[in-house]
Amino acid sequence: MEIVTGAIPSLLHKLGELLVGEYNLQKEVKGGIIFLQAELESMQGALEKISRTPADKIDDQDKIWARKVREMSYDIEDNIDKFIMQCKGWKTTEQHSFKEAIARTLKWFRQPKIRRKIATEIRGIKSCVIEVHERRSRYEVSLGVDKPVTVDPRLFAQYTEVKELVGIGEARDELINKIFIEENEVPLKQGRIVSIVGFGGLGKTTLATAVYKKIRAQFDCYAFVSVSQTPDLKKLYNDLLYDLGKSINDEALGERRLIEVLREFLADKRYFVVVDDVWDISVWKMIRCALPDNDVGYTIITTTRISHVAEQAGGAYNMKPLSLNNSRKLLYRRIFGNGNKDNNEAEEKCHEELDEVSDRILKKCAGVPLAIITMASLLACKARDKMEWYEVYNSVGTGLENNLDVENMRKxxxxxxxxxxxxxxxxxxxxxxxxxxxxxxxxxxxxxxxxxxxxxxxxxxxxxxxxxxxxxxxxxxxxxxxxxxxxxxxxxxxxxxxxxxxxxxxxxxxxxxxxxxxxxxxxxxxxxxxxxxxxxxxxxxxxxxxxx
Missing domain, CATH: 1.10.10.10 (Winged helix-like DNA-binding domain superfamily/Winged helix DNA-binding domain)
Incomplete structure (x- = not known):
């Protein structure tokens, strides 16, 4: 059983077992089971297709239908399990008492009754499956109205001022040192690739952006592109060309021709490219085709949440969480504001009464900037009261808090x-x-x-x-x-x-x-x-x- 398809995968296996097993099913029942197998396989395909779409982009009718199908699959599985158990009976022990022998005999006499009952159950299940199918068709609405465009909350990381960030300077300088130290060790024609890898919300895009802004002026040309889970490679190649400063007149070029244009343009240039949010190594390889090795040198930074993608892309750099001290700075700055820059110690000092709950909150955040910022947004609208802060602390992890910032974090x-x-x-x-x-x-x-x-x-x-x-x-x-x-x-x-x-x-x-x-x-x-x-x-x- 699984969240996407309910009990359908295991149910299909059990229905197959009923057909080939020695259950002496009536002909009508076998026909009903074959019908159910075909319907449930189709429903499984539809559920898997729905599952590949984020929840906020699924039509409400599809959500209701998917939920009904999943719940129905659990109920059907319960009935099938009950029938199989009744037919097979419990495993007998090595020593059989007279009482157990009588019980087995009575169970044998009840077999026809059980088979008639399953025939009735299968008819009821078949009617239920048909009703779920017809209800979806009956209430299907297609108005041709586009869904509202949703903003990817990760986009803001690329445009956050460095002065608003905490602890990013240390990681930025460490990564820059890694890039330029390797420049003296690696032959120029091989260039340098660094792959920032880490947990979602750890600040990979923020770090890549900070490095990009700091050192891009040292290169002949530079570009920053985001890949995402469903990349449009043609658009991505065009974005690369635009950022690199290469204008093309023919916008109808195909992917192969765009790769050739990029390779020709970068062949004699010292270039710097950030490829943000890589999810699939095969997509990275396609992008890499457009970024050639040359005799001048180049630097490529990728970001990903997946370790093996970073390892295969090369130069894996594990993003570290914020230290406790920097976590405190970020939390207090977000709650109490920057205030007077010459009075940082006073502005970031929380009331002694809140120290303990603050430390508990930061322990829960584990140095993840996204988590700290989300908690700060919840606390900012609360009184500076220990008990109110504990209420917020206890609510996180339950999945019940419905604040806009929490929803963005979950997204x-x-x-x-x-x-x-x-x-x-x-x-x-x-x-x-x-x-x-x-x-x-x-x-x-x-x-x-x-x-x-x-x-x-x-x-x-x-x-x-x-x-x-x-x-x-x-x-x-x-x-x-x-x-x-x-x-x-x-x-x-x-x-x-x-x-x-x-x-x-x-x-x-x-x-x-x-x-x-x-x-x-x-x-x-x-x-x-x-x-x-x-x-x-x-x-x-x-x-x-x-x-x-």
Whole structure:
């Protein structure tokens, strides 16, 4: 079962088992199962197509239909499981008592009754599937109205003044030193490539922009382009040419011709290019075709959230979180303003009463600038009162806070979520079962995924656990979970979910009724149908609010 397609993948397998298994099904029932298989396969394809679209861009009718199909698939699976269990019965023990023998005999007599019941159930399920299909067609509306254009919140990072940033100067200078030290070590014709890699919201674009503005004047030509998850390469090549200062008269050039124009133009120039937000190594390779090696030298900076993309692009530079001191500066500056520049110590000093809660908030943010700025925006409109700040502190991580800045933060982080394959999304959302800062054992987690049916082995003989390990490693590679190494052998033995990622997946899980979390911190009422329930006692983190 998974968040995208509900129980459909495992349900299709079970329906196939009913057809080939020795259940002595009536002819009508077999026909109904074949019909259900075909319908559910089509629905699965539609759900997967919908899943590739961010939630804010999906039509409301499609959202309702997708939710209905997922809930229906869970209900159908429950009925099928019940029938299979009744037919197979419980595994008998080695020693069979007289009572058990009587029970097995009675169960054997009840088999025809069970088969008649499943025939009735299949007819009801078939009617339900048809109704869901027809309802979508009945209420489908196509007005031809364009959806409102949404602004990518990451865009603002490119135009933020350096004076507004905290701690960026140190990282900028370190990266510039890395670039120019390598210039003396690497032959000019090879040039230099640096790939900034890190968690969403860590400030990769901000750092790349700061470096770009600082050193671009030292090159013959320079360009800054963003790739995104669904790149238009033709537009990207045109943007490169525009930034580099190469004008072309024929705007109808194809991708191949644009690559040739770029290569010819850059062949004898010392150029500097920033390629921001790379998600796919194959896309990077296409861009790289347009950026030639030459005898003059060049510098290319890429940014990505995915470790293996940075490693293959070359020169991986792991973005570091802000230090505690810089985190405090950023938080206080955002809440209390810059004030008098000659009185920085006074303007950034928070009231002693707020020191403890401030440190807790910063620990939750873990040095991620996006998280600190989001928390500051929530606190800025609150009184300078310890209890009000604790209320904000306790709300983050629950997925329940609905502030514009929180929504923007979730949107930025959700780009990583929607880039995940379907099977990894379910595995990630399942982590919302665990409390914040919880140390999740790798082996235990993989077994839980297997038990839930998230890991489906398509190749015979391949271990489900080994496949689960590859899922776990891929989530680390995509910066969605934080690895924890064993002190004895330095092997990864467990993981932790960043509080801001936990906030995102809690929000998504709640909307899709994937996981229901009930804690002593309150929140929304549980839904009528609970698929997975997590009972959490958050007393330690909630202690200050409990004390008054």
């Amino acid at each position: 930025i982080l959700s780009f990583s979520y929607y880039e995940l394959p379907c099977h990894l999304r379910a595995c990630l959302l399942y982590l919302s079962m665990f409390p914040e800062d919880y140390k999740i054992g790798k082996d235990r987690l993989i077994r839980m995924w297997i038990g839930e049916g998230f890991i489906q082995c398509e190749k015979a003989g391949k271990s489900l656990f080994k496949l689960g390990e590859s899922y776990f490693n891929e989530l680390i590679n995509r910066s969605m979970i934080q690895p924890i190494h064993n002190s004895r052998d330095d092997m990864i033995s467990s993981c932790r979910v960043h509080d801001m990622v936990l906030d995102l997946i809690r929000s998504l899980s709640s909307k899709e009724n994937f996981v229901t979390v009930v804690s002593n911190m309150g929140g929304t009422s549980p839904p009528n149908t609970i698929r997975r329930l997590s009972l959490q006692n958050c007393q330690e983190s909630h202690v200050m609010a409990q004390a008054t």
